[in-house]
Amino acid sequence: MSFAPNLSSFLGSLKESPTNVELSLQTLVDLFKRRQIRGSRQCAIATAHLLKQVIRRFKARDTVSLIKRVQDVGQKLTDAQPKELAISNIIRRILGVIRDEADGDKEGDAFQNYSSSEPGTPRKKGSMSPPQGQQNGVPVIADLEALHRPPLLTSHTSYMASTNGPIVTSMFSLLSQPLSDTSTPGSQSPAQQLYSSFNPTLRPQELSAEVIDGIDEIIDELDNMDDQIASYAIDHIHSNEIILTHGTSLTVQRFLLRAASKRRFTVIHAEGYPNQHHETHATITGKHKASSDGDPDQSDVQRFAKPLIEAGITVVLIPDAAVFALMSRVNKVILGTHAVLANGGLIASAGVKSIALAAREHRTPVVVVTGVYKLCPTFVFDFDSFIEYGEPGCVLGCAEDSDLIGKVDVENPLHDYVEGELVDLFITNLGGHAPFSLSSVITEQYRSEDTDLAVGN
Amino acid sequence: TTRQQGRQTQSQTRPLPHRLAHSTPQSQQETQVVENKNVALFEHLYKQPRRTTIAGVSKDVYRDVLAEGKSRLKHYAEPADNIQMIESYVTPPGTSLPRNLTLLLSPQIEYLGSCRSLSMSTRNAIRWLKLLINDVDIETAEEKAKSDLCEAIDNFIREKIIIADQLIASMASSKIKDGDTILTYAKSKVVTKTLLQAHAQGTKFKVIVIDSRPLFEGKELVQELAAAGLDVQYSLTHAISHLMQSASKVFLGAHAMLSNGRLYSRIGTAVVAMNASKLAKPVIVCCESIKFTDQLALDSIVTNEIVPPNELLLPEREGQERKQALASWRELPNLQLLDLMYDVTPADYIDMVITEYGSLPPSSVISIYRLSLST
Numbered sequence: 145m146s147f148a149p150n151l152s153s154f155l156g157s158l159k160e161s162p163t164n165v166e167l168s169l170q171t172l173v174d175l176f177k178r179r180q181i182r183g184s185r186q187c188a189i190a191t192a193h194l195l196k197q198v199i200r201r202f203k204a205r206d207t208v209s210l211i212k213r214v215q216d217v218g219q220k221l222t223d224a225q226p227k228e229l230a231i232s233n234i235i236r237r238i239l240g241v242i243r244d245e246a247d248g249d250k251e252g253d254a255f256q257n258y259s260s261s262e263p264g265t266p267r268k269k270g271s272m273s274p275p276q277g278q279q280n281g282v283p284v285i286a287d288l289e290a291l292h293r294p295p296l297l298t299s300h301t302s303y304m305a306s307t308n309g310p311i312v313t314s315m316f317s318l319l320s321q322p323l324s325d326t327s328t329p330g331s332q333s334p335a336q337q338l339y340s341s342f343n344p345t346l347r348p349q350e351l352s353a354e355v356i357d358g359i360d361e362i363i364d365e366l367d368n369m370d371d372q373i374a375s376y377a378i379d380h381i382h383s384n385e386i387i388l389t390h391g392t393s394l395t396v397q398r399f400l401l402r403a404a405s406k407r408r409f410t411v412i413h414a415e416g417y418p419n420q421h422h423e424t425h426a427t428i429t430g431k432h433k434a435s436s437d438g439d440p441d442q443s444d445v446q447r448f449a450k451p452l453i454e455a456g457i458t459v460v461l462i463p464d465a466a467v468f469a470l471m472s473r474v475n476k477v478i479l480g481t482h483a484v485l486a487n488g489g490l491i492a493s494a495g496v497k498s499i500a501l502a503a504r505e506h507r508t509p510v511v512v513v514t515g516v517y518k519l520c521p522t523f524v525f526d527f528d529s530f531i532e533y534g535e536p537g538c539v540l541g542c543a544e545d546s547d548l549i550g551k552v553d554v555e556n557p558l559h560d561y562v563e564g565e566l567v568d569l570f571i572t573n574l575g576g577h578a579p580f581s582l583s584s585v586i587t588e589q590y591r592s593e594d595t596d597l598a599v600g601n
Numbered sequence: 602t603t604r605q606q607g608r609q610t611q612s613q614t615r616p617l618p619h620r621l622a623h624s625t626p627q628s629q630q631e632t633q634v635v636e637n638k639n640v641a642l643f644e645h646l647y648k649q650p651r652r653t654t655i656a657g658v659s660k661d662v663y664r665d666v667l668a669e670g671k672s673r674l675k676h677y678a679e680p681a682d683n684i685q686m687i688e689s690y691v692t693p694p695g696t697s698l699p700r701n702l703t704l705l706l707s708p709q710i711e712y713l714g715s716c717r718s719l720s721m722s723t724r725n726a727i728r729w730l731k732l733l734i735n736d737v738d739i740e741t742a743e744e745k746a747k748s749d750l751c752e753a754i755d756n757f758i759r760e761k762i763i764i765a766d767q768l769i770a771s772m773a774s775s776k777i778k779d780g781d782t783i784l785t786y787a788k789s790k791v792v793t794k795t796l797l798q799a800h801a802q803g804t805k806f807k808v809i810v811i812d813s814r815p816l817f818e819g820k821e822l823v824q825e826l827a828a829a830g831l832d833v834q835y836s837l838t839h840a841i842s843h844l845m846q847s848a849s850k851v852f853l854g855a856h857a858m859l860s861n862g863r864l865y866s867r868i869g870t871a872v873v874a875m876n877a878s879k880l881a882k883p884v885i886v887c888c889e890s891i892k893f894t895d896q897l898a899l900d901s902i903v904t905n906e907i908v909p910p911n912e913l914l915l916p917e918r919e920g921q922e923r924k925q926a927l928a929s930w931r932e933l934p935n936l937q938l939l940d941l942m943y944d945v946t947p948a949d950y951i952d953m954v955i956t957e958y959g960s961l962p963p964s965s966v967i968s969i970y971r972l973s974l975s976t
Contacts, residue, residue, distance in 0.1 A: 386642075410641075412939075417814050418837055421915075425926035429933055453935035460640050460937045461927075463913065464838045465813035465869025469901035469944035473642055497842035498872050501879060505947075531843070539837055548820060551827035552810075553834040557843045 149175060151186045158193055165201045168194055169217060176224035176231075184230035184482055185394075188517050189366055191221055191234040196359045199238075199352060207246040207351065214239055227532045229483040229491070229520045234362065236521065236594040241358030243591050245351050365573065369515040370395050372573035374402035380511060380571070385409040385475040388467065388503075391416040391493045392423040393480025395513050397452065399571075400478065404455040411452055412460045412474065414467055416495060418538040419558055427451065428459050467499050471506045478511045483530070486523040486586055488564025488579045491530045497560035500567070509568040516572045519586045521595045527561035534558045638910070638931060640939045646907045703734055718906050721857035721865070722891045729757065765889040765957035766791055773852065773887050773955045774799035781806040781849045784882075786873045788818040789854020791887040793825060796852070800831050809834045809844050813869045815912045815940065838869055841876050851877040855888035860970060861897040862948030862963030868941050871901070874950035886954045886963075893956075893970040901944040910938035
């Protein structure tokens with residue numbers, strides 16, 4: 145075990161001292177700032193657990209102040225690590241849960257049959273949403289969560305100007321709904337919506353408990369996400385294919401591993417030098433302890449992944465420079481990503497842009513596998529602001545290149561911005577999405593009043 | 602003499618950090634254990650294992666050629682000619698010089714080829730030499746024939762390599778303007794010369810050197826440029842799409858120019874050229890016409906050279922207790938390592954090829970090739 149604090153030590157400390165919320169918050173802010181918790185998955189899990197604590201300990205009796213509290217905590221977390229978009233996404237999801245519960249309480253009185261009569265059946269059947277439900281026996285948890293959501297907002301575009309107030313079910317929302325509305329099911333008329341007014345002081349005890357349940361569902365979703373994504377693997381990989389991938393994404397590894405249970409194919413793995421190669425080597429060989437200066441947090445999680453070679457899949461390790469040379473024989477490119485922006489663009493590991501470009505040049509399909517928590521509703525134009533830089537020491541080692549140190553500028557970007565047009569298919573835990581339908585998935589994930597979480601407020 | 606100069610320029614040593622360590626006969630034996638570690642796609646390229654000793658070499662191979670071959674084992678050099686043998690050559694009685702010399706030449710070439718596959722320029726030079734020897738009149742006295750041949754070879758080296766390099770460097774350096782940021786990949790001799798010459802002429806510009814594993818040839822270039830006082834930025838292939846944004850021109854070296862206008866060069870060149878052309882940055886290839894060939898290729902798979910995969914292993918660091926994850930890769934089933942030497946860059950990405958005959962579009966490669974054959 146490493147002595148440096150990481151995700152598991154933080155989760156442990158949450159359990160040990162559940163009462164001191166401020167201390168936990170400060171600990172997490174520090175961990176984010178020092179990049180001791182990093183990577184979208186770890187940040188998302190840490191954020192969800194902390195907010196659960198915050199909400200459990202929150203004494204106020206109305207939703208408005210609860211939302212305010214979550215927003216404040218969220219602001220502190222996103223300030224600590226503004227480039228980790230998953231943090232704000234989780235905060236948005238949790239705010240959405242709170243708002244839904246507040247709305248749902250009122251709605252529940254008027255339309256009790258919605259949530260009680262048929263549990264497990266999605267209430268809304270948005271025409272743009274992918275087929276959901278039972279997939280290979282794995283229940284899609286996000287459905288349960290979507291259950292409590294008013295259908296009214298499904299056609300908001302994520303990046304449109306939104307009202308920031310807590311009142312959703314107002315005239316404004318109705319007016320901002322486009323006329324050609326096909327996605328709203330007819331089950332609830334605008335008139336009924338109009339009558340359901342917002343009651344901020346309704347049953348706070350119950351509300352808090354329901355919100356905690358909602359957060360637990362989100363945490364569950366984070367835990368089961370890879371399995372759900374992997375359940376689509378068989379649909380997309382066929383026998384004797386040559387798949388190219390890059391870096392260390394656990395989601396990609398599990399996706400390929402699931403496909404390997406039914407099919408024989410070859411994986412060409414670009415190593416992601418100089419920031420990821422230790423982890424990549426560990427991932428393909430299955431020897432996680434071998435990397436000495438790899439990220440210890442990452443190894444904690446990855447230790448549970450069986451390497452592809454043990455599943456009988458031929459894995460060919462190549463240096464990153466060889467991606468273009470090999471692309472002419474590659475059938476599919478399967479990539480993980482760090483975040484997906486509202487326009488479908490990716491913030492992915494450095495080097496992925498070249499792979500995506502080479503794939504486009506060879507007309508090779510590019511598949512991006514990602515949990516929905518990486519989809520961001522924010523629409524930005526300055527993509528470079530999300531790119532984080534790593535240590536130049538990875539590029540020029542102190543020991544072996546001492547004669548060059550100081551003579552040259554060294555640049556080590558950790559991320560690439562990849563245009564959404566270079567991606568052919570997104571696979572999330574909700575299913576496969578064409579890039580152009582991604583915005584509707586994003587819209588269903590978050591309430592539009594939370595879009596400006598980090599940018600505006 | 603010119604010849605020595607030529608040989609120097611050509612075979613300037615580029616030591617490879619861990620080649621010697623890994624190409625010992627011991628590691629050759631490991632290959633034969635358990636599983637076939639050759640990547641199926643490239644089975645056609647794993648011919649015989651690269652020669653690592655001089656054992657079993659035909660006795661006809663001359664001492665100089667042997668030495669050349671040995672240095673090739675160690676270095677990535679591209680000697681165009683290995684012709685000192687002609688000086689020490691004595692025609693055996695009873696045969697004519699042209700016939701015997703041509704016969705003698707083949708084992709030399711075969712030997713060199715077994716050390717590392719012959720580069721395009723070497724092949725062109727050999728073809729030229731064979732023609733030259735064929736043209737020697739049987740009636741010519743032996744001494745005269747030998748000195749004629751040597752002189753022709755000297756001229757060939759001077760024209761095709763030394764002067765060609767100078768011409769290209771001065772043409773290419775005139776393309777660099779004040780305020781430019783020149784991006785280049787790995788290390789090419791002509792590009793190095795070009796950049797240094799432009800700097801010497803007083804042009805103010807920056808250089809971005811992109812490098813790749815496992816050769817890291819760019820570090821040498823950075824060393825030379827920094828020593829000359831140039832403003833240099835260095836990074837690896839992963840940063841290419843990022844750094845390309847600040848580049849204004851891209852200069853690339855070549856291993857060969859194929860007759861369909863494609864560039865055959867160090868692996869990774871295609872990635873750099875692709876990124877440049879996506880951002881509409883001019884891509885300029887500096888290439889002597891001796892590297893032009895009538896061969897063509899559509900992809901990087903049919904023709905290529907496989908580097909012994911052990912070179913992909915990370916160098917063991919001192920004081921590191923645990924072994925690298927890859928260290929025992931040969932024992933792991935289904936795991937293969939692939940390290941290619943070259944890739945083929947599509948002609949669309951290339952805006953200009955600068956040769957000693959001038960600047961031209963990649964589509965003119967074949968006509969330059971014909972032109973250089975006739976001169």
